[in-house]
Amino acid sequence: MHSDFTYSKAPSHTWSTHSEGQLSVDVHETKNELIVVAPMAGALAQDLQINVNNDLLTIRGKREVPFDSALDQTHHTECYWGPFSRSIVLPVDVKGELSQAEYKNGVLVITIPKRSIHKKIPIKIVED
Numbered sequence: 001m002h003s004d005f006t007y008s009k010a011p012s013h014t015w016s017t018h019s020e021g022q023l024s025v026d027v028h029e030t031k032n033e034l035i036v037v038a039p040m041a042g043a044l045a046q047d048l049q050i051n052v053n054n055d056l057l058t059i060r061g062k063r064e065v066p067f068d069s070a071l072d073q074t075h076h077t078e079c080y081w082g083p084f085s086r087s088i089v090l091p092v093d094v095k096g097e098l099s100q101a102e103y104k105n106g107v108l109v110i111t112i113p114k115r116s117i118h119k120k121i122p123i124k125i126v127e128d
Contacts, residue, residue, distance in 0.1 A: 021080035023059055025088060034090060034112045041106035042066060042081070048103065050110060052096030059108070060085040093117060 028035040040048075042063040049060040062083045093115040101110045 019082070021082060021084040023061075023084045023086035025059070025086055027088065027091065029092070029114075033114055034092065034094060036088075036108075036110040036112070038086070038108045038110075039106060040084070040108055042079075043103075043106070045103045048101075048108065050099075050101050050108075052090075052094065052099055052112065054096070055090045055093065056087055057090055057110070057112070058085065058087040059110075 023038050023040060026037045028037070036057060038059060040061065040063065043061045044064075047061050049058075051058045060083070063081050065081045090112070095113040095115050099110060099112045101108060103109075
């Protein structure tokens, strides 16, 4: 097997540019923050976009095929190459503007501080 791979665009006849793969994620919670972990081997940091909008986290990116030759035949395929995205509803209120992301060894780790709400909001009952 050739170990000197370079990342390049996928042959257009092999992978569809219209489909989008779904990214696997883990969501963990500590006392003060949410930690979202997403393995994405083969993606480059500059190809990733991460957005938090209220309680919705969206991760988009792409993984380029790690070889630059036309394929005569594919025997087995499990890895997804091309664009991917994942949107998840976060389980708690967060301070999205204070989020941080680290991408190392093919694993994205997003840390999002939780918004602490200690205020009880009474709800008025209206009778007909």
